[in-house]
Amino acid sequence: MILVTGATGTVGRPLVRALRDRGATVRALVRDAGSVPAEWDDGVEAVVADLNDAGSLVPAADGIDAVYLLTPVDPDAARQARHVIDAAAKAGRPRVVLQAAIGVGRRTSPVRFFAAHAAALDHVKAAGLPWTVLAPNGFQQNFLGSAASLRAGTLALPAGAAAVSYVDARDVGEAAAEVLTTEGHEGAIHELTGPEALTHEEIAGFIGAALGREVVYRDRTPDQARTALLDTGLDAWRASGLVELHGMYAAGEAAAVTDGIPRLLGRPARSLTALLTEHAAALRATPTTTQERPA
Ligand SMILES: NC(=O)c1ccc[n+]([C@@H]2O[C@H](COP(=O)([O-])OP(=O)(O)OC[C@H]3O[C@@H](n4cnc5c(N)ncnc54)[C@H](OP(=O)(O)O)[C@@H]3O)[C@@H](O)[C@H]2O)c1
Known part of the structure:
Protein backbone atom coordinates (compact mmCIF):
# COMPACT_ATOMS: atom_id res chain seq x y z
CA MET A 1 0.00 0.00 0.00
CA ILE A 2 1.42 3.37 -1.05
CA LEU A 3 0.23 6.53 0.68
CA VAL A 4 0.33 9.67 -1.50
CA THR A 5 0.03 13.12 0.10
CA GLY A 6 -0.80 16.06 -2.14
CA ALA A 7 -2.65 13.51 -4.28
CA THR A 8 -5.04 16.02 -5.84
CA GLY A 9 -2.29 18.45 -6.93
CA THR A 10 -0.12 19.09 -9.99
CA VAL A 11 2.23 16.16 -9.34
CA GLY A 12 -0.11 14.05 -7.22
CA ARG A 13 -2.68 13.47 -9.93
CA PRO A 14 -0.30 12.10 -12.56
CA LEU A 15 1.46 10.14 -9.81
CA VAL A 16 -1.76 8.40 -8.71
CA ARG A 17 -2.58 7.69 -12.38
CA ALA A 18 0.90 6.24 -13.00
CA LEU A 19 0.75 4.07 -9.86
CA ARG A 20 -2.63 2.69 -10.97
CA ASP A 21 -1.22 2.00 -14.46
CA ARG A 22 1.45 -0.08 -12.71
CA GLY A 23 -1.15 -2.01 -10.72
CA ALA A 24 -0.06 -0.56 -7.37
CA THR A 25 -2.52 -0.20 -4.51
CA VAL A 26 -2.80 3.46 -3.62
CA ARG A 27 -4.09 5.33 -0.61
CA ALA A 28 -4.58 8.94 -1.66
CA LEU A 29 -4.81 11.61 0.99
CA VAL A 30 -7.51 14.24 0.48
CA ARG A 31 -8.57 17.04 2.75
CA ASP A 32 -12.18 16.70 1.85
CA ALA A 33 -14.10 13.62 0.68
CA GLY A 34 -15.88 15.85 -1.87
CA SER A 35 -12.61 16.57 -3.72
CA VAL A 36 -11.95 12.97 -4.83
CA PRO A 37 -11.20 13.15 -8.58
CA ALA A 38 -13.67 11.21 -10.76
CA GLU A 39 -10.77 9.37 -12.46
CA TRP A 40 -9.83 7.46 -9.28
CA ASP A 41 -10.94 3.85 -9.58
CA ASP A 42 -11.48 1.12 -6.97
CA GLY A 43 -7.70 0.65 -6.68
CA VAL A 44 -7.41 4.10 -5.12
CA GLU A 45 -8.50 4.32 -1.51
CA ALA A 46 -9.18 7.96 -0.66
CA VAL A 47 -8.38 8.77 2.96
CA VAL A 48 -9.52 12.05 4.50
CA ALA A 49 -6.82 13.71 6.60
CA ASP A 50 -5.18 17.09 7.11
CA LEU A 51 -1.42 17.62 7.13
CA ASN A 52 -1.91 20.14 9.94
CA ASP A 53 -3.65 17.54 12.09
CA ALA A 54 -1.08 14.96 13.23
CA GLY A 55 -3.78 12.71 14.70
CA SER A 56 -5.59 12.39 11.37
CA LEU A 57 -2.42 11.06 9.73
CA VAL A 58 -1.97 8.06 12.02
CA PRO A 59 -4.87 6.03 10.55
CA ALA A 60 -3.94 7.32 7.07
CA ALA A 61 -0.48 5.77 7.44
CA ASP A 62 -1.63 2.51 9.01
CA GLY A 63 -0.32 -0.53 7.14
CA ILE A 64 1.57 1.36 4.42
CA ASP A 65 4.72 0.06 2.70
CA ALA A 66 5.71 3.45 1.28
CA VAL A 67 4.70 7.09 1.35
CA TYR A 68 5.12 9.83 -1.26
CA LEU A 69 5.61 12.86 0.95
CA LEU A 70 4.59 16.01 -0.90
CA THR A 71 3.83 19.12 1.12
CA PRO A 72 2.26 22.26 -0.35
CA VAL A 73 4.07 25.60 -0.61
CA ASP A 74 3.08 26.71 2.87
CA PRO A 75 4.83 28.38 5.81
CA ASP A 76 3.84 25.32 7.91
CA ALA A 77 5.19 22.75 5.43
CA ALA A 78 8.07 21.60 7.66
CA ARG A 79 5.66 20.85 10.50
CA GLN A 80 3.26 19.13 8.10
CA ALA A 81 6.08 16.91 6.82
CA ARG A 82 7.04 16.01 10.38
CA HIS A 83 3.47 14.91 11.07
CA VAL A 84 3.55 12.56 8.06
CA ILE A 85 6.98 11.14 8.94
CA ASP A 86 5.98 10.54 12.57
CA ALA A 87 2.78 8.79 11.47
CA ALA A 88 4.76 6.69 8.98
CA ALA A 89 7.26 5.70 11.69
CA LYS A 90 4.37 4.56 13.91
CA ALA A 91 3.18 2.32 11.06
CA GLY A 92 6.47 0.40 10.88
CA ARG A 93 9.36 1.02 8.52
CA PRO A 94 7.81 2.25 5.24
CA ARG A 95 9.95 3.82 2.54
CA VAL A 96 9.65 7.59 2.36
CA VAL A 97 9.95 9.19 -1.07
CA LEU A 98 10.21 12.91 -0.44
CA GLN A 99 9.36 15.50 -3.07
CA ALA A 100 11.78 18.38 -2.63
CA ALA A 101 13.20 20.75 -5.28
CA ILE A 102 16.34 21.11 -7.33
CA GLY A 103 19.48 21.70 -5.28
CA VAL A 104 18.16 20.08 -2.07
CA GLY A 105 21.25 17.95 -1.59
CA ARG A 106 23.79 20.58 -2.56
CA ARG A 107 23.61 23.43 -0.11
CA THR A 108 21.41 25.57 2.07
CA SER A 109 18.84 27.14 -0.21
CA PRO A 110 18.12 30.88 -0.21
CA VAL A 111 14.55 30.03 -1.22
CA ARG A 112 12.18 29.87 1.78
CA PHE A 113 9.91 27.36 0.04
CA PHE A 114 12.73 24.82 0.06
CA ALA A 115 13.61 25.03 3.78
CA ALA A 116 10.78 22.60 4.55
CA HIS A 117 12.27 20.00 2.19
CA ALA A 118 15.66 20.08 3.90
CA ALA A 119 14.00 19.89 7.33
CA ALA A 120 11.85 16.96 6.18
CA LEU A 121 14.88 15.07 4.91
CA ASP A 122 16.66 15.60 8.26
CA HIS A 123 13.58 14.33 10.09
CA VAL A 124 13.27 11.20 7.90
CA LYS A 125 16.92 10.41 8.52
CA ALA A 126 16.50 10.93 12.27
CA ALA A 127 13.45 8.64 12.23
CA GLY A 128 15.61 5.91 10.67
CA LEU A 129 13.23 5.33 7.75
CA PRO A 130 14.56 4.35 4.30
CA TRP A 131 14.36 7.41 2.08
CA THR A 132 14.69 8.66 -1.50
CA VAL A 133 14.40 12.27 -2.66
CA LEU A 134 12.97 13.57 -5.93
CA ALA A 135 14.32 17.05 -6.59
CA PRO A 136 12.49 18.57 -9.56
CA ASN A 137 13.25 21.88 -11.18
CA GLY A 138 10.43 24.45 -11.66
CA PHE A 139 7.36 22.98 -13.33
CA TYR A 166 11.83 23.49 -16.38
CA VAL A 167 10.36 19.99 -16.03
CA ASP A 168 6.88 18.72 -16.90
CA ALA A 169 5.12 17.88 -13.59
CA ARG A 170 3.65 14.77 -15.25
CA ASP A 171 7.18 13.45 -15.72
CA VAL A 172 7.80 14.06 -12.02
CA GLY A 173 4.69 12.06 -11.12
CA GLU A 174 5.66 9.22 -13.45
CA ALA A 175 9.24 9.20 -12.13
CA ALA A 176 7.84 9.08 -8.59
CA ALA A 177 5.74 6.04 -9.53
CA GLU A 178 8.87 4.33 -10.86
CA VAL A 179 10.79 5.03 -7.64
CA LEU A 180 7.89 3.91 -5.44
CA THR A 181 7.41 0.60 -7.27
CA THR A 182 11.00 -0.49 -7.96
CA GLU A 183 13.99 -1.27 -5.77
CA GLY A 184 17.43 0.31 -5.58
CA HIS A 185 16.64 3.94 -4.80
CA GLU A 186 17.45 4.05 -1.08
CA GLY A 187 19.52 7.11 -0.19
CA ALA A 188 19.32 8.49 -3.76
CA ILE A 189 18.52 12.09 -4.67
CA HIS A 190 17.09 12.13 -8.19
CA GLU A 191 17.33 15.61 -9.72
CA LEU A 192 14.62 15.94 -12.37
CA THR A 193 14.68 18.48 -15.19
CA ALA A 256 21.63 22.19 -15.49
CA VAL A 257 19.94 19.46 -17.52
CA THR A 258 20.01 16.11 -15.72
CA ASP A 259 19.40 12.57 -16.98
CA GLY A 260 16.96 11.89 -14.11
CA ILE A 261 13.81 11.49 -16.24
CA PRO A 262 15.38 9.43 -19.07
CA ARG A 263 17.20 7.24 -16.54
CA LEU A 264 14.07 6.53 -14.49
CA LEU A 265 11.53 6.36 -17.31
CA GLY A 266 13.59 5.07 -20.27
CA ARG A 267 12.38 7.88 -22.54
CA PRO A 268 13.20 11.56 -23.06
CA ALA A 269 11.75 14.18 -20.73
N1 LIG B 1 5.69 24.44 -8.57
C1 LIG B 1 6.94 24.19 -8.90
O1 LIG B 1 7.47 24.68 -9.91
C2 LIG B 1 7.77 23.27 -8.03
C3 LIG B 1 9.02 22.85 -8.46
C4 LIG B 1 9.78 22.00 -7.64
C5 LIG B 1 9.26 21.57 -6.42
N2 LIG B 1 8.04 22.01 -6.03
C6 LIG B 1 7.51 21.54 -4.73
O2 LIG B 1 6.37 20.72 -4.99
C7 LIG B 1 5.46 20.84 -3.92
C8 LIG B 1 4.12 21.24 -4.48
O3 LIG B 1 3.70 20.23 -5.38
P1 LIG B 1 2.46 20.47 -6.35
O4 LIG B 1 2.75 21.67 -7.20
O5 LIG B 1 2.10 19.19 -7.01
O6 LIG B 1 1.33 20.87 -5.30
P2 LIG B 1 -0.03 21.63 -5.59
O7 LIG B 1 -0.50 21.41 -6.98
O8 LIG B 1 0.09 23.02 -5.07
O9 LIG B 1 -1.02 20.82 -4.65
C9 LIG B 1 -0.88 20.83 -3.25
C10 LIG B 1 -1.49 19.55 -2.72
O10 LIG B 1 -1.38 19.54 -1.29
C11 LIG B 1 -2.69 19.37 -0.73
N3 LIG B 1 -2.77 20.08 0.53
C12 LIG B 1 -2.58 21.39 0.77
N4 LIG B 1 -2.74 21.67 2.07
C13 LIG B 1 -3.06 20.49 2.67
C14 LIG B 1 -3.38 20.12 4.01
N5 LIG B 1 -3.38 21.03 5.01
N6 LIG B 1 -3.68 18.83 4.27
C15 LIG B 1 -3.69 17.91 3.27
N7 LIG B 1 -3.40 18.19 1.98
C16 LIG B 1 -3.09 19.47 1.69
C17 LIG B 1 -3.64 19.94 -1.76
O11 LIG B 1 -4.91 19.42 -1.54
P3 LIG B 1 -6.27 20.22 -1.94
O12 LIG B 1 -6.67 19.67 -3.28
O13 LIG B 1 -7.21 19.87 -0.86
O14 LIG B 1 -5.91 21.68 -1.97
C18 LIG B 1 -2.98 19.41 -3.04
O15 LIG B 1 -3.28 18.04 -3.24
C19 LIG B 1 6.04 21.86 -2.95
O16 LIG B 1 6.74 21.17 -1.94
C20 LIG B 1 7.00 22.65 -3.82
O17 LIG B 1 8.05 23.24 -3.07
C21 LIG B 1 7.26 22.82 -6.79
Whole structure:
Protein backbone atom coordinates (compact mmCIF):
# COMPACT_ATOMS: atom_id res chain seq x y z
CA MET A 1 0.00 0.00 0.00
CA ILE A 2 1.42 3.37 -1.05
CA LEU A 3 0.23 6.53 0.68
CA VAL A 4 0.33 9.67 -1.50
CA THR A 5 0.03 13.12 0.10
CA GLY A 6 -0.80 16.06 -2.14
CA ALA A 7 -2.65 13.51 -4.28
CA THR A 8 -5.04 16.02 -5.84
CA GLY A 9 -2.29 18.45 -6.93
CA THR A 10 -0.12 19.09 -9.99
CA VAL A 11 2.23 16.16 -9.34
CA GLY A 12 -0.11 14.05 -7.22
CA ARG A 13 -2.68 13.47 -9.93
CA PRO A 14 -0.30 12.10 -12.56
CA LEU A 15 1.46 10.14 -9.81
CA VAL A 16 -1.76 8.40 -8.71
CA ARG A 17 -2.58 7.69 -12.38
CA ALA A 18 0.90 6.24 -13.00
CA LEU A 19 0.75 4.07 -9.86
CA ARG A 20 -2.63 2.69 -10.97
CA ASP A 21 -1.22 2.00 -14.46
CA ARG A 22 1.45 -0.08 -12.71
CA GLY A 23 -1.15 -2.01 -10.72
CA ALA A 24 -0.06 -0.56 -7.37
CA THR A 25 -2.52 -0.20 -4.51
CA VAL A 26 -2.80 3.46 -3.62
CA ARG A 27 -4.09 5.33 -0.61
CA ALA A 28 -4.58 8.94 -1.66
CA LEU A 29 -4.81 11.61 0.99
CA VAL A 30 -7.51 14.24 0.48
CA ARG A 31 -8.57 17.04 2.75
CA ASP A 32 -12.18 16.70 1.85
CA ALA A 33 -14.10 13.62 0.68
CA GLY A 34 -15.88 15.85 -1.87
CA SER A 35 -12.61 16.57 -3.72
CA VAL A 36 -11.95 12.97 -4.83
CA PRO A 37 -11.20 13.15 -8.58
CA ALA A 38 -13.67 11.21 -10.76
CA GLU A 39 -10.77 9.37 -12.46
CA TRP A 40 -9.83 7.46 -9.28
CA ASP A 41 -10.94 3.85 -9.58
CA ASP A 42 -11.48 1.12 -6.97
CA GLY A 43 -7.70 0.65 -6.68
CA VAL A 44 -7.41 4.10 -5.12
CA GLU A 45 -8.50 4.32 -1.51
CA ALA A 46 -9.18 7.96 -0.66
CA VAL A 47 -8.38 8.77 2.96
CA VAL A 48 -9.52 12.05 4.50
CA ALA A 49 -6.82 13.71 6.60
CA ASP A 50 -5.18 17.09 7.11
CA LEU A 51 -1.42 17.62 7.13
CA ASN A 52 -1.91 20.14 9.94
CA ASP A 53 -3.65 17.54 12.09
CA ALA A 54 -1.08 14.96 13.23
CA GLY A 55 -3.78 12.71 14.70
CA SER A 56 -5.59 12.39 11.37
CA LEU A 57 -2.42 11.06 9.73
CA VAL A 58 -1.97 8.06 12.02
CA PRO A 59 -4.87 6.03 10.55
CA ALA A 60 -3.94 7.32 7.07
CA ALA A 61 -0.48 5.77 7.44
CA ASP A 62 -1.63 2.51 9.01
CA GLY A 63 -0.32 -0.53 7.14
CA ILE A 64 1.57 1.36 4.42
CA ASP A 65 4.72 0.06 2.70
CA ALA A 66 5.71 3.45 1.28
CA VAL A 67 4.70 7.09 1.35
CA TYR A 68 5.12 9.83 -1.26
CA LEU A 69 5.61 12.86 0.95
CA LEU A 70 4.59 16.01 -0.90
CA THR A 71 3.83 19.12 1.12
CA PRO A 72 2.26 22.26 -0.35
CA VAL A 73 4.07 25.60 -0.61
CA ASP A 74 3.08 26.71 2.87
CA PRO A 75 4.83 28.38 5.81
CA ASP A 76 3.84 25.32 7.91
CA ALA A 77 5.19 22.75 5.43
CA ALA A 78 8.07 21.60 7.66
CA ARG A 79 5.66 20.85 10.50
CA GLN A 80 3.26 19.13 8.10
CA ALA A 81 6.08 16.91 6.82
CA ARG A 82 7.04 16.01 10.38
CA HIS A 83 3.47 14.91 11.07
CA VAL A 84 3.55 12.56 8.06
CA ILE A 85 6.98 11.14 8.94
CA ASP A 86 5.98 10.54 12.57
CA ALA A 87 2.78 8.79 11.47
CA ALA A 88 4.76 6.69 8.98
CA ALA A 89 7.26 5.70 11.69
CA LYS A 90 4.37 4.56 13.91
CA ALA A 91 3.18 2.32 11.06
CA GLY A 92 6.47 0.40 10.88
CA ARG A 93 9.36 1.02 8.52
CA PRO A 94 7.81 2.25 5.24
CA ARG A 95 9.95 3.82 2.54
CA VAL A 96 9.65 7.59 2.36
CA VAL A 97 9.95 9.19 -1.07
CA LEU A 98 10.21 12.91 -0.44
CA GLN A 99 9.36 15.50 -3.07
CA ALA A 100 11.78 18.38 -2.63
CA ALA A 101 13.20 20.75 -5.28
CA ILE A 102 16.34 21.11 -7.33
CA GLY A 103 19.48 21.70 -5.28
CA VAL A 104 18.16 20.08 -2.07
CA GLY A 105 21.25 17.95 -1.59
CA ARG A 106 23.79 20.58 -2.56
CA ARG A 107 23.61 23.43 -0.11
CA THR A 108 21.41 25.57 2.07
CA SER A 109 18.84 27.14 -0.21
CA PRO A 110 18.12 30.88 -0.21
CA VAL A 111 14.55 30.03 -1.22
CA ARG A 112 12.18 29.87 1.78
CA PHE A 113 9.91 27.36 0.04
CA PHE A 114 12.73 24.82 0.06
CA ALA A 115 13.61 25.03 3.78
CA ALA A 116 10.78 22.60 4.55
CA HIS A 117 12.27 20.00 2.19
CA ALA A 118 15.66 20.08 3.90
CA ALA A 119 14.00 19.89 7.33
CA ALA A 120 11.85 16.96 6.18
CA LEU A 121 14.88 15.07 4.91
CA ASP A 122 16.66 15.60 8.26
CA HIS A 123 13.58 14.33 10.09
CA VAL A 124 13.27 11.20 7.90
CA LYS A 125 16.92 10.41 8.52
CA ALA A 126 16.50 10.93 12.27
CA ALA A 127 13.45 8.64 12.23
CA GLY A 128 15.61 5.91 10.67
CA LEU A 129 13.23 5.33 7.75
CA PRO A 130 14.56 4.35 4.30
CA TRP A 131 14.36 7.41 2.08
CA THR A 132 14.69 8.66 -1.50
CA VAL A 133 14.40 12.27 -2.66
CA LEU A 134 12.97 13.57 -5.93
CA ALA A 135 14.32 17.05 -6.59
CA PRO A 136 12.49 18.57 -9.56
CA ASN A 137 13.25 21.88 -11.18
CA GLY A 138 10.43 24.45 -11.66
CA PHE A 139 7.36 22.98 -13.33
CA GLN A 140 6.58 23.82 -16.95
CA GLN A 141 2.92 23.92 -15.88
CA ASN A 142 3.61 27.16 -13.95
CA PHE A 143 3.44 29.04 -17.26
CA LEU A 144 -0.12 27.83 -17.88
CA GLY A 145 -1.23 29.81 -14.81
CA SER A 146 0.02 33.09 -16.28
CA ALA A 147 -2.34 33.04 -19.26
CA ALA A 148 -3.85 36.50 -18.79
CA SER A 149 -0.58 38.44 -18.94
CA LEU A 150 0.75 36.15 -21.67
CA ARG A 151 -2.28 36.97 -23.80
CA ALA A 152 -1.47 40.63 -23.18
CA GLY A 153 1.95 39.96 -24.72
CA THR A 154 4.20 39.98 -21.65
CA LEU A 155 6.14 37.43 -19.64
CA ALA A 156 7.41 39.55 -16.74
CA LEU A 157 9.65 37.83 -14.18
CA PRO A 158 12.69 38.68 -12.02
CA ALA A 159 14.65 35.85 -13.64
CA GLY A 160 17.39 37.76 -15.44
CA ALA A 161 18.94 36.29 -18.57
CA ALA A 162 19.77 32.85 -17.23
CA ALA A 163 18.32 29.63 -18.60
CA VAL A 164 16.15 27.22 -16.61
CA SER A 165 15.52 23.54 -17.37
CA TYR A 166 11.83 23.49 -16.38
CA VAL A 167 10.36 19.99 -16.03
CA ASP A 168 6.88 18.72 -16.90
CA ALA A 169 5.12 17.88 -13.59
CA ARG A 170 3.65 14.77 -15.25
CA ASP A 171 7.18 13.45 -15.72
CA VAL A 172 7.80 14.06 -12.02
CA GLY A 173 4.69 12.06 -11.12
CA GLU A 174 5.66 9.22 -13.45
CA ALA A 175 9.24 9.20 -12.13
CA ALA A 176 7.84 9.08 -8.59
CA ALA A 177 5.74 6.04 -9.53
CA GLU A 178 8.87 4.33 -10.86
CA VAL A 179 10.79 5.03 -7.64
CA LEU A 180 7.89 3.91 -5.44
CA THR A 181 7.41 0.60 -7.27
CA THR A 182 11.00 -0.49 -7.96
CA GLU A 183 13.99 -1.27 -5.77
CA GLY A 184 17.43 0.31 -5.58
CA HIS A 185 16.64 3.94 -4.80
CA GLU A 186 17.45 4.05 -1.08
CA GLY A 187 19.52 7.11 -0.19
CA ALA A 188 19.32 8.49 -3.76
CA ILE A 189 18.52 12.09 -4.67
CA HIS A 190 17.09 12.13 -8.19
CA GLU A 191 17.33 15.61 -9.72
CA LEU A 192 14.62 15.94 -12.37
CA THR A 193 14.68 18.48 -15.19
CA GLY A 194 13.26 19.00 -18.63
CA PRO A 195 15.23 18.08 -21.76
CA GLU A 196 16.75 21.54 -22.26
CA ALA A 197 17.53 24.80 -20.48
CA LEU A 198 15.71 27.80 -21.94
CA THR A 199 16.06 31.50 -21.23
CA HIS A 200 12.83 33.32 -20.44
CA GLU A 201 13.27 35.24 -23.68
CA GLU A 202 13.23 31.91 -25.54
CA ILE A 203 10.26 30.75 -23.47
CA ALA A 204 8.37 33.95 -24.31
CA GLY A 205 9.04 33.20 -27.99
CA PHE A 206 7.63 29.67 -27.66
CA ILE A 207 4.57 30.93 -25.78
CA GLY A 208 4.06 33.55 -28.51
CA ALA A 209 4.19 30.81 -31.15
CA ALA A 210 1.55 28.80 -29.24
CA LEU A 211 -0.64 31.89 -28.83
CA GLY A 212 -0.16 33.10 -32.39
CA ARG A 213 1.01 36.54 -31.22
CA GLU A 214 4.18 38.22 -30.01
CA VAL A 215 5.04 37.69 -26.33
CA VAL A 216 7.99 39.64 -24.91
CA TYR A 217 10.01 38.75 -21.83
CA ARG A 218 10.51 41.67 -19.44
CA ASP A 219 13.09 41.22 -16.71
CA ARG A 220 11.82 42.71 -13.46
CA THR A 221 13.80 43.82 -10.43
CA PRO A 222 13.00 41.89 -7.24
CA ASP A 223 11.15 44.94 -5.85
CA GLN A 224 9.06 45.37 -8.99
CA ALA A 225 8.18 41.68 -8.95
CA ARG A 226 7.28 41.64 -5.25
CA THR A 227 5.03 44.69 -5.68
CA ALA A 228 3.30 43.14 -8.70
CA LEU A 229 2.73 39.89 -6.81
CA LEU A 230 1.32 41.69 -3.77
CA ASP A 231 -0.99 43.61 -6.12
CA THR A 232 -2.47 40.29 -7.29
CA GLY A 233 -3.46 39.58 -3.68
CA LEU A 234 -0.68 37.10 -2.96
CA ASP A 235 0.48 37.09 0.68
CA ALA A 236 3.90 38.53 1.59
CA TRP A 237 5.46 35.14 2.46
CA ARG A 238 4.67 33.62 -0.94
CA ALA A 239 5.51 36.83 -2.84
CA SER A 240 8.95 37.01 -1.21
CA GLY A 241 9.48 33.29 -1.79
CA LEU A 242 8.72 33.62 -5.50
CA VAL A 243 11.18 36.52 -5.75
CA GLU A 244 13.84 34.39 -4.01
CA LEU A 245 13.10 31.50 -6.37
CA HIS A 246 13.58 33.66 -9.43
CA GLY A 247 16.74 35.10 -7.90
CA MET A 248 18.05 31.54 -7.79
CA TYR A 249 17.09 31.13 -11.45
CA ALA A 250 18.77 34.45 -12.34
CA ALA A 251 21.98 33.24 -10.68
CA GLY A 252 22.04 30.36 -13.16
CA GLU A 253 21.46 27.74 -10.45
CA ALA A 254 18.57 26.00 -12.23
CA ALA A 255 20.13 25.66 -15.67
CA ALA A 256 21.63 22.19 -15.49
CA VAL A 257 19.94 19.46 -17.52
CA THR A 258 20.01 16.11 -15.72
CA ASP A 259 19.40 12.57 -16.98
CA GLY A 260 16.96 11.89 -14.11
CA ILE A 261 13.81 11.49 -16.24
CA PRO A 262 15.38 9.43 -19.07
CA ARG A 263 17.20 7.24 -16.54
CA LEU A 264 14.07 6.53 -14.49
CA LEU A 265 11.53 6.36 -17.31
CA GLY A 266 13.59 5.07 -20.27
CA ARG A 267 12.38 7.88 -22.54
CA PRO A 268 13.20 11.56 -23.06
CA ALA A 269 11.75 14.18 -20.73
CA ARG A 270 8.72 16.05 -22.08
CA SER A 271 9.52 19.46 -23.58
CA LEU A 272 7.98 22.83 -22.77
CA THR A 273 7.11 23.38 -26.43
CA ALA A 274 5.09 20.13 -26.44
CA LEU A 275 3.17 21.26 -23.33
CA LEU A 276 2.47 24.68 -24.85
CA THR A 277 1.23 23.10 -28.08
CA GLU A 278 -1.07 20.81 -26.06
CA HIS A 279 -2.50 23.80 -24.16
CA ALA A 280 -2.50 26.37 -26.98
CA ALA A 281 -6.30 26.53 -27.23
CA ALA A 282 -6.71 27.02 -23.47
CA LEU A 283 -3.99 29.68 -23.41
CA ARG A 284 -5.80 31.59 -26.16
CA ALA A 285 -9.23 31.31 -24.47
CA THR A 286 -10.93 34.33 -22.93
CA PRO A 287 -9.68 34.87 -19.38
CA THR A 288 -12.09 34.07 -16.58
CA THR A 289 -9.83 35.74 -14.01
CA THR A 290 -7.16 38.39 -14.06
CA GLN A 291 -5.37 36.96 -11.04
CA GLU A 292 -2.17 35.19 -11.88
CA ARG A 293 1.14 34.14 -10.46
CA PRO A 294 4.54 34.28 -11.98
CA ALA A 295 6.07 30.87 -12.73
N1 LIG B 1 5.69 24.44 -8.57
C1 LIG B 1 6.94 24.19 -8.90
O1 LIG B 1 7.47 24.68 -9.91
C2 LIG B 1 7.77 23.27 -8.03
C3 LIG B 1 9.02 22.85 -8.46
C4 LIG B 1 9.78 22.00 -7.64
C5 LIG B 1 9.26 21.57 -6.42
N2 LIG B 1 8.04 22.01 -6.03
C6 LIG B 1 7.51 21.54 -4.73
O2 LIG B 1 6.37 20.72 -4.99
C7 LIG B 1 5.46 20.84 -3.92
C8 LIG B 1 4.12 21.24 -4.48
O3 LIG B 1 3.70 20.23 -5.38
P1 LIG B 1 2.46 20.47 -6.35
O4 LIG B 1 2.75 21.67 -7.20
O5 LIG B 1 2.10 19.19 -7.01
O6 LIG B 1 1.33 20.87 -5.30
P2 LIG B 1 -0.03 21.63 -5.59
O7 LIG B 1 -0.50 21.41 -6.98
O8 LIG B 1 0.09 23.02 -5.07
O9 LIG B 1 -1.02 20.82 -4.65
C9 LIG B 1 -0.88 20.83 -3.25
C10 LIG B 1 -1.49 19.55 -2.72
O10 LIG B 1 -1.38 19.54 -1.29
C11 LIG B 1 -2.69 19.37 -0.73
N3 LIG B 1 -2.77 20.08 0.53
C12 LIG B 1 -2.58 21.39 0.77
N4 LIG B 1 -2.74 21.67 2.07
C13 LIG B 1 -3.06 20.49 2.67
C14 LIG B 1 -3.38 20.12 4.01
N5 LIG B 1 -3.38 21.03 5.01
N6 LIG B 1 -3.68 18.83 4.27
C15 LIG B 1 -3.69 17.91 3.27
N7 LIG B 1 -3.40 18.19 1.98
C16 LIG B 1 -3.09 19.47 1.69
C17 LIG B 1 -3.64 19.94 -1.76
O11 LIG B 1 -4.91 19.42 -1.54
P3 LIG B 1 -6.27 20.22 -1.94
O12 LIG B 1 -6.67 19.67 -3.28
O13 LIG B 1 -7.21 19.87 -0.86
O14 LIG B 1 -5.91 21.68 -1.97
C18 LIG B 1 -2.98 19.41 -3.04
O15 LIG B 1 -3.28 18.04 -3.24
C19 LIG B 1 6.04 21.86 -2.95
O16 LIG B 1 6.74 21.17 -1.94
C20 LIG B 1 7.00 22.65 -3.82
O17 LIG B 1 8.05 23.24 -3.07
C21 LIG B 1 7.26 22.82 -6.79
